[in-house]
Amino acid sequence: MAENKDGAKKGGKGWIGALALVTLVAVGTGGGLGVYLLGSVEKSVDLKKREEADKAVKVLNYTGDLSLRSIGSVVANLAEPTDSWVRIESSIVFKTGSLPNPDVTLAEIRADALAYLRTLSMAQIEGASGLQHLREDLNERVAIRTKGAVRELIVESLVVQ
Numbered sequence: 694m695a696e697n698k699d700g701a702k703k704g705g706k707g708w709i710g711a712l713a714l715v716t717l718v719a720v721g722t723g724g725g726l727g728v729y730l731l732g733s734v735e736k737s738v739d740l741k742k743r744e745e746a747d748k749a750v751k752v753l754n755y756t757g758d759l760s761l762r763s764i765g766s767v768v769a770n771l772a773e774p775t776d777s778w779v780r781i782e783s784s785i786v787f788k789t790g791s792l793p794n795p796d797v798t799l800a801e802i803r804a805d806a807l808a809y810l811r812t813l814s815m816a817q818i819e820g821a822s823g824l825q826h827l828r829e830d831l832n833e834r835v836a837i838r839t840k841g842a843v844r845e846l847i848v849e850s851l852v853v854q
Contacts, residue, residue: 759844760789764803769810771853779810779818780852785835791842798839802846805838806831818853827851 761784768780785802792798809830818827828848835846 755786755844758789759786760795761786761847762795762799763849764799764806764846767803767806767810769807771810771815772812773814773816777815778854779813780850780854781806781810781848782850783831784847784849785843786845786847787839787843792839798843801838802835802843805834809834815853818851824848824851 763784764782766780766782768778771777771779783806785799787795813827817823828846831848832846835843
């Protein structure tokens with residue numbers, strides 16, 4: 694390097710400035726490349742997850758050997774308040790051939806549901822938890838009535854007035 698009249702070297706500040714500039718360019722390039730690669734990796738992972746979800750076998754609750762029969766409407770007065778009534782429409786799911794006479798079984802289930810609904814109060818069937826308890830109780834009664842031949846009782850509609 695060149696020396697000035699005092700004997701000190703000059704150009705030291707220029708060298709540090711060039712080094713800082715090259716460092717900033719390298720950091721910027723590395724950061725930009727990292728962001729680009731991160732975006733492309735996220736896209737490929739999302740694409741792979743979507744493909745796996747599309748390939749996944751849909752598990753069905755019911756197979757082809759099951760039958761669905763409507764019980765019909767059951768209308769009953771509630772135990773309390775006595776001037777209110779409830780109407781429930783439901784269906785049963787059972788394995789085809791497991792019930793010797795489905796029409797008789799439907800009539801028995803309808804009568805059993807009527808007897809059960811007459812024992813309920815308005816407070817017992819209020820809200821989502823009340824509906825869930827009603828559904829569970831009816832399913833339990835149907836399972837007992839049919840000795841497990843009916844797989845499920847589906848509550849289609851419930852009107853309380």
